[in-house]
Amino acid sequence: MSAPAPNAAPAAAADTESSPERSARLTGQRVGGVFTVLYILAIIGVWIALLTPASVTLSLRIADLDPEGKTSSLALVAGVGAIFAMVANPVFGHFSDRCTSRWGRRRPFVVIGTLVGGASLFVIGTAPSIPVVLVGWCLTQIAMNAAMAALIAILPDRVPEERRGTVSGLMGMTNQVATVSGTFLIATTGTQGLGMFIVPAAIGLVLVVVFALYLKEVPRGKAEVPPRTWLDIPRSLWINPLRHRDFAWAFVSRFLVWTGKALLLTYKTYFLMDHLGYSSDRAASILSWAMLVLAIGVVLGSNVSGWLSDRLQRRKVFIAVASVLFGIGMGVIAVSSTLTGFIAGIAVAGLGQGVYVGVDYALVVSVLPDSETEAAKGMGLFNIANALPQSVAPAIAPLFLAIGGGSNYAVLYISAAGFALLGAIAVMFIKGAR
Incomplete structure (x- = not known):
C-alpha cells in the first residue's frame, strides 16, 4: 500500500480545485465503477462486523453468561457501547483528518480499526463474565467507528459532486444489506461458539483490506496540518451551529x-x-x-x-x-x-x-x-x-x-x-x- 509521489501543479490551480479533483490529480485515480463497488463493499464489510453482534450475537452471548439478568445486562452493555460509538466517530474522524502517515489519511484508520474491532469481538466470544463483555463491546464500538469515520469521509474526499447522489444512494442501502447478510451468516455459523463473532469480523476485514489495497492516497506533510493539542479532542465534538x-x-x-x-x-x-x-x-x-x-x-x-x-x-x-x-x-x-x-x-x-x-x-x-x-x-x-x-x-x-x-x-x-x-x-x- 505504498503511496505515489504527488505531481507538481501550479499553486493557483490547486487553490481552485475541489478535494476530489485534487485527489484525482495527485493520485491518478478517479472514481469509476471498480472504485465505487469496492468502496461500497468495504462499508458493507464494516457494518457486517458491527451490526451482526449488535442485532443478534451480543444478546446471545450475554444470555449464556447471565441467563437470569440478561435483559438488564444487555441494556447496560448496549447503552455504554452506544456512548463510546457516538464519541469515537467524530474524534477518530478528526484524527484521520490530521493524519500524516505514509499510508495516507484514511487507510490506516480503516484497516487498523477493523482489525482491532475483530480482535475485540474475539474478546467477547471468549469472555468469562459480563464486565469483560462490556469492555470488549466498548472496544469494538471504538474501533469499528474509527474505521467507519474514515470510510465515510472518502465520499467528500474522492467522489465528484456529479456522482455523489449515486454513491450516496448505494451507501444508503449498506446498513440493510449488512443486517440481512448477518442474519444469513448466523444461520451458517450457528449461535454457539466463536464462529458467530469471528466469521462476520473476518468477512469485514477482507472487504476492507481489498479496498485499502486498491485505494491510492497521497501522504500529507506535517507542515500541512495544525499542531496537535489536547484541545483537539473536545473540539472534534463541536461544530458551531450558528456559524454553520x-x-x-x-x-x-x-x-x-x-x-x-x-x-x-x-x-x-x-x-x-x-x-x-x-x-x-x-x-x-x-x-x-x-x-x-x-x-x-x-x-x-x-x-x-x-x-x-x-x-x-x-x-x-x-x-x-x-x-x-x-x-x-x-x-x-x-x-x-x-x-x-x-x-x-x-x-x-x-x-x-x-x-x-x-x-x-x-x-x-x-x-x-x-x-x-x-x-x-x-x-x-x-x-x-x-x-x-x-x-x-x-x-x-x-x-x-x-x-x-x-x-x-x-x-x-x-x-x-x-x-x-x-x-x-x-x-x-x-x-x-x-
Whole structure:
C-alpha cells in the first residue's frame, strides 16, 4: 500500500480545485465503477462486523453468561457501547483528518480499526463474565467507528459532486444489506461458539483490506496540518451551529427523521403483540417478513433517489419527499388494526427511509464545514444524528404510550410521523444546497 509521489501543479490551480479533483490529480485515480463497488463493499464489510453482534450475537452471548439478568445486562452493555460509538466517530474522524502517515489519511484508520474491532469481538466470544463483555463491546464500538469515520469521509474526499447522489444512494442501502447478510451468516455459523463473532469480523476485514489495497492516497506533510493539542479532542465534538447553520439544519433533519424511525423499530414487536394480539412466536415470524419488506423499500428508494438526484442536481426535494413518505407510513401503522395495514405502513416507511438515506449523505457533503481539511470530523458529527435517536426514542416513547391510559400505539406512531414531517420542514431551511 505504498503511496505515489504527488505531481507538481501550479499553486493557483490547486487553490481552485475541489478535494476530489485534487485527489484525482495527485493520485491518478478517479472514481469509476471498480472504485465505487469496492468502496461500497468495504462499508458493507464494516457494518457486517458491527451490526451482526449488535442485532443478534451480543444478546446471545450475554444470555449464556447471565441467563437470569440478561435483559438488564444487555441494556447496560448496549447503552455504554452506544456512548463510546457516538464519541469515537467524530474524534477518530478528526484524527484521520490530521493524519500524516505514509499510508495516507484514511487507510490506516480503516484497516487498523477493523482489525482491532475483530480482535475485540474475539474478546467477547471468549469472555468469562459480563464486565469483560462490556469492555470488549466498548472496544469494538471504538474501533469499528474509527474505521467507519474514515470510510465515510472518502465520499467528500474522492467522489465528484456529479456522482455523489449515486454513491450516496448505494451507501444508503449498506446498513440493510449488512443486517440481512448477518442474519444469513448466523444461520451458517450457528449461535454457539466463536464462529458467530469471528466469521462476520473476518468477512469485514477482507472487504476492507481489498479496498485499502486498491485505494491510492497521497501522504500529507506535517507542515500541512495544525499542531496537535489536547484541545483537539473536545473540539472534534463541536461544530458551531450558528456559524454553520446549513450543517445544523441537516443534522436536525436527520435526527428528527431517525427518531421517528427508532420509535418504529424499537416498539414494532410490542405493537404486534399488544395492539394486534399476536403471540411472541407469531410476532417474531411476522417481523422477519416485515423487515424484509422494509429492506426492499430501503434498497429500492436509496438507489433510485440517489441516481435521480444526480441527474437533476437537486437534493433537498428528495429529503422532503422522503420525510413525508416516512410520515405517511407511520400514519398508516397508527390507524391500522390489521396485519395488512401494518405491512403496508412498513413498506411505505421503508421506501421513505430509502429515499432519505439515498440523498442525505450527498446533501450534507455539500454543506459540510471545512470539507477540504476536516471532512471526517464533520461526517462523524453528522453520524451522531443516527445514533442519538436510539437512546432518545426509548426514553420518550413511554410518554406517548401512556396517553389515554397506556399502550396507546396510535399516539406513538402518529408522534413518529410528526417527527418525520418536522424533519422535512427542517431541511427546507438549508440555503447552501438545492
